Amino acid sequence: MNTMLNGRVLDLVREDLRGFAGYKSARSETLRGDIWLNANESAWANPADAQASCRRYPDPQPQALRERLAQLYGCTVDQLLIGRGSDEAIDLLVRALCVPGRDAVVVTPPVFGMYAVCARLQDARIAELPLVDSETGFVADLQAIGEAAIAGRAKLVFLCSPSNPAGSVIALADIALLAKRLEGRALVVVDEAYGEFSDNVSATTLLASHANIAVLRTLSKAHALAAARIGSLVADAELIDVLRRCQAPYPVPTPCAELALAGLSDAALEQTRQRVELIRSERSRLQAALAALPEVLRVYPSQGNYLLARFRDAEAAFRSLLTAGVVVRDQRAAPQLDNALRITIGSPEQNDRVIAALRALEMAA
Template identity: 70%
Template structure:
């Protein structure tokens, strides 16, 4: 019977990794086993950085496990989702043989990590229809089986298009690829979505993994806390392949505070506001004459096609508004991605894109009884 370990590179299945001073789990009063300084740095008033941190901070692991509703042994924490993507590709793909499959236009790190590993990149483009963009899961499954994909990345909600994939569809693909490929669902924007998370599928799907992050809805992008959820055997392998100290102690402490009940309540309120603003912005942008189409989105952003994207981008920059230029992405030569900001920031976007009002002539103003 196949297990998720069959998808791991053969040379890494029993790889022990680096045994750091913290991984030995020793106890003592005087710590002289890691060649650390006996004195704190003068700038480190809290003495938070003199010692190497826990590789997988237990308190943070427990808090994240509660947040995502999974057992701690199913969870790996690291430096953002980027590190987890890179770890997966390096641990599962034999260079030159095992392929990575992605669905452009989509988050570019899947392709970058494949390139760095020397893994062939397979692409099954998203399909566009009257509703928006969607994945072609039948084509994905066929391409993965016929062309040797070891990892299939699904982005849900998808960046930059905003579409989400129902868990039942994810499960059907994972069943089809059982023993052949790992299906990875990137849920960086899941908090903004009405679609249920794929995390509920994990106990029944050993070849499924889910990426989550504290960078978006939890407003901790600078702390670089990313999470991979998956089969415990896969998580154990990845922990051995991970750098010795991936989570700086101050970042772990900040993340723990950011997951406290008051902080989570504030996060929920802000997510609700973003959802309301997303609907308002979608309608307002679609009504502008410069906009060809504003796509529905389950994320905290909108993908917008413009009559003249270069002019729109320039107007926004002139107003001090920086958005993501998508014109180099496949099938998005006229598109920009606009993050949903605060109501005031969103108003600034609309003001920059609205047509300029024609100035009234002096004669017309006088005829209207307007003092010039």
């Protein structure tokens, strides 16, 4: 069964890329020696490079980091690809699977914009299935998504869970049903950039029975390493191998890999866990405080590290927060969100400033 599933996943890859060898860099060779003269590198370190770690090209997929990330995400090493944030993995998937002008990508607005950006750059058709604004929050209509994917000959279906900016999640059972329905037709990509803040179990647990599921993870959010640009794609090993051959030669700078590995030590992971719990607690507190303000029309339940809120006067709320030195994400240009702002959950002190700024708006009204 697994062999059949793997074959179907590879069938989703563009025909011209299935046997693509890609660029073979100097560091992809398994040669050994103590004098490296194969990559035209400098024999001396830059004066600013105190550790002398940057004069050599990096390992394209740093093994120690790859092993640590695989352990963190509950997958095997050959199921994981490290890239420059989740953005690179999204771009690789669209370029490797979608034939320009022919294949489609399904997205669920309002949602993270890079799925549609990468599709446009590849000249892949974009099928939009908007989230449904319900009493329980924004929800994905997976029945309609499946129908649109089949009718539109989509190669990729992007599901963001927790959704950015809506904060809603999709049950694993529903993801599994969609993947089963689209088996042999499309890859279901679950973006779990905010997964650490969620009650949901990761969709990586579905990979063993659904080879057409792929999962995006990142160290940018809960692990506080946004500037290091370390993202991961967890997927079928054969698909990962194809994507690796389509990837740029040196995607992971050595200083970033070293920082990420240090940031995934047992001690660092324990501190991250504690901070995630604090964010979850503060999320509940801020949600209650915002919901009590007359100027706030609605605060959506969220399983991310942010809250989406609708305001009577979103412009006034945005300006009041700016006056207090607080910058939030203006969502008014996004579909269905003409009066909404997205507020990241900060430290308790930062959240207090948000509440105070919005209370000041109420007093001025």
